[in-house]
Amino acid sequence: MFDVVLSLFDPVTFAIILGASILGVILGAIPGLSGGLGVALLLPVTFGMEPGTGLAMLVAIWIGGVSGAMIGSILLGIPGSPSAIATCFDGYPMTRNGEAVKALGAAITASFLGTFFSILVAAVASPVLADLALKLGPWEYFSLGFCAIALVASLSRENVGKGMASASLGLLFACVGFAPIDGTARFSFDNMYLSSGFDLIAMMLGIFALKQIVMDFAKGTQDLPSVDAGRISGFGVSLREYRDNLWNLVRSFGIGIWIGFLPGMGAALSNMVAYAQAKSASKHPEKFGKGCIDGVFASEISNNASVGGSLIPMIALGIPGDGTTAILLGGLMIHGVQPGPLLFTNNPEIVYMVFGTALLSAVLVVLVQFFGMRLFPAILKVPYHYLYPPIVVLSFVGVFVNVGGTYIFLFLLGFAALGIVMDMVRLPVSPFLLAFILGPMLESNLRKGFTYSADGALAFFTRPISAALLAAAVLSIVWPYLRPMLRRAQARAS
Amino acid sequence: MQRTDRITSLALIGLGLIVVWLTSRITYTSFTDDPGPRLFPYFGAAVLILSGLGIFLRAGRSEIAEETIPVDRAQIRRGGIFFVLLALYALAMKLFGFYAVTPLLVFAVYWLIAGPKRRAVWRGAVLGLGCTLAVYLLFTLGLGSYLPEASMF
Structure with a gap:
């Protein structure tokens, strides 16, 4: 272990980790790119390196990317990756209210806390938590996913029907292409581009970036938000605000690490669930969506906690927690390291290297972002006629690089149009995106749940954890309707 | 509503x-x-x-009093023009490739958003060429990615 610490601070390795962390932050901040893409692109570069150094580079890009994704969300209202979608909900309104640096400060500290402590938990509890994950079956995974969607849909308190309609649209969009398990083609109409389904990056950039630019141009928006950089000290967040959010931070951290370590789920889900929970449990839910720092804390600590969470099944079981850890897993295997229960015995230095790099990278990222947080908002001083043209180009290039074909432009524009229509009829986009992300996992587990049990659908309701999650989902949908009725009944009684 | x-x-x-x-x-x-x-x-x-x-x-519930969505024809027209521009960019990029059309797109978007009071031809031209160069440096040289090539030639 001491050797690993020494090798982390070897000048070359340290420089690689620092450079990769900064690159990850940059890739994470650019809409359409992400730390995951950086890991994929630089994987071949590691072939010529020592396994430990190569893995250190990949882990550092990943950590930087997850943390950097909040920059676009807060400053532009465009999430750098799906893991920072919920950060937009309050981070961008804070920017519009002139609190960009404060929002960045909250996000940076929450990101650091989430990453650092989740890695520590992962290092200590990997074997124990991995055993727990293996005890969950498809019934629990389906119910958890459905509960998450219901929670996010119920955020539209004034009209849960619209939240659920948006979520069901997301589920149906996820059905396009080949079905999981048997590969039956659905809703593709013999079109080869539809047969692979819709691309998440095109959906995200269309609905957030292009929609926003088209609507701003249509409305003639030219007012630049003011920036609070001059009167901010430290991270710009008071101790009182941290103290008031202590429970919010702890709860969101728990959600992040739990969802992160469930295979197939990850930061894209955890940030929205944590946000939904923070809003539901808040004493002032009406402030959410208008620039409430609690929402930024919840989203950012949870998505970064998923980093440590997803390392647990990767290290302990050899099962990737999300797409990026799947690539990291591939990187381990390419370097001749077999992940799984024997990794601790056969290659302990690799385990220590992964955890050590992640911790070091988290510290480096928070330092880089601390010194950069007063510079990042300079982007807000750029008038829209200089800012928007590069964003349009990056959106098109981002989806092309991700898919490798110009047909994806049609989907990008289609999703921009869909985002505009949804905005006009007030259908919330977050349940739509979450349902689209979770759709394949939900379907796969729903069908497995039917197949694996002799009880069929009944098993979803007879297994305790699954039943509790489904009950929570139903309650979150009906609660906004029940609550006024209960209040009226209470008022009559008193 | x-x-x-x-x-x-x-x-x-x-x-x-x-x-x-x-x-x-x-x-x-x-x-x-x-x-x-x-x-x-x-x-x-x-x-x-x-x-x-x-x-x-x-x-259908009468106690739900919400604002109606205003239909501003001028806004719809402006949004439509911008959307058509994006669609043309997508089509032109497929036909003529990234490098040929991106400076023009950036210039056009700049020209539209800046409006008559703020726009200047040289600024738009510099922005267009600068954006294209930056994307080339980041994606082609930095990340080794391919960018859309002309399918017409």
């Missing part, structure tokens, strides 16, 4: 029924106890139809 909600709900219910019809036409080979690829689309369509009904019923 009530009228908009009613129209939205009817559209959602209609869409749900179309999905049900399309799903019923899916052919597949069944495994032992697997409910098959129709189950999930049926599930999604059922939630969509129920949600649509919920929105419709809520819109």
Whole structure:
């Protein structure tokens, strides 16, 4: 272990980790790119390196990317990756209210806390938590996913029907292409581009970036938000605000690490669930969506906690927690390291290297972002006629690089149009995106749940954890309707 | 808003029924106890139809007083023009490649957004060339990615 610490601070390795962390932050901040893409692109570069150094580079890009994704969300209202979608909900309104640096400060500290402590938990509890994950079956995974969607849909308190309609649209969009398990083609109409389904990056950039630019141009928006950089000290967040959010931070951290370590789920889900929970449990839910720092804390600590969470099944079981850890897993295997229960015995230095790099990278990222947080908002001083043209180009290039074909432009524009229509009829986009992300996992587990049990659908309701999650989902949908009725009944009684 | 909600709900219910019809036409080979690829689309369509009904019923309640969505024809026209520009960019990039059309797109977007009081030809030209160069440096040189090439030639 001491050797690993020494090798982390070897000048070359340290420089690689620092450079990769900064690159990850940059890739994470650019809409359409992400730390995951950086890991994929630089994987071949590691072939010529020592396994430990190569893995250190990949882990550092990943950590930087997850943390950097909040920059676009807060400053532009465009999430750098799906893991920072919920950060937009309050981070961008804070920017519009002139609190960009404060929002960045909250996000940076929450990101650091989430990453650092989740890695520590992962290092200590990997074997124990991995055993727990293996005890969950498809019934629990389906119910958890459905509960998450219901929670996010119920955020539209004034009209849960619209939240659920948006979520069901997301589920149906996820059905396009080949079905999981048997590969039956659905809703593709013999079109080869539809047969692979819709691309998440095109959906995200269309609905957030292009929609926003088209609507701003249509409305003639030219007012630049003011920036609070001059009167901010430290991270710009008071101790009182941290103290008031202590429970919010702890709860969101728990959600992040739990969802992160469930295979197939990850930061894209955890940030929205944590946000939904923070809003539901808040004493002032009406402030959410208008620039409430609690929402930024919840989203950012949870998505970064998923980093440590997803390392647990990767290290302990050899099962990737999300797409990026799947690539990291591939990187381990390419370097001749077999992940799984024997990794601790056969290659302990690799385990220590992964955890050590992640911790070091988290510290480096928070330092880089601390010194950069007063510079990042300079982007807000750029008038829209200089800012928007590069964003349009990056959106098109981002989806092309991700898919490798110009047909994806049609989907990008289609999703921009869909985002505009949804905005006009007030259908919330977050349940739509979450349902689209979770759709394949939900379907796969729903069908497995039917197949694996002799009880069929009944098993979803007879297994305790699954039943509790489904009950929570139903309650979150009906609660906004029940609550006024209960209040009226209470008022009559008193 | 009530009228908009009613129209939205009817559209959602209609869409749900179309999905049900399309799903019923899916052919597949069944495994032992697997409910098959129709189950999930049926599930999604059922939630969509129920949600649509919920929105419709809520819109009918007289105590729901919400603002109506203003239809500003000038805004729709401006949004439409911008959207057509983006569509033209997508088409032109496929035909002529990234490097030929991106400076023009950036210039056009700059020109539109800046408006008559702020725009200057040289600034637009510099922005267009600068953006294209930056993307080349980041994606082609930095990340080793391919950018759209002309399919016409």
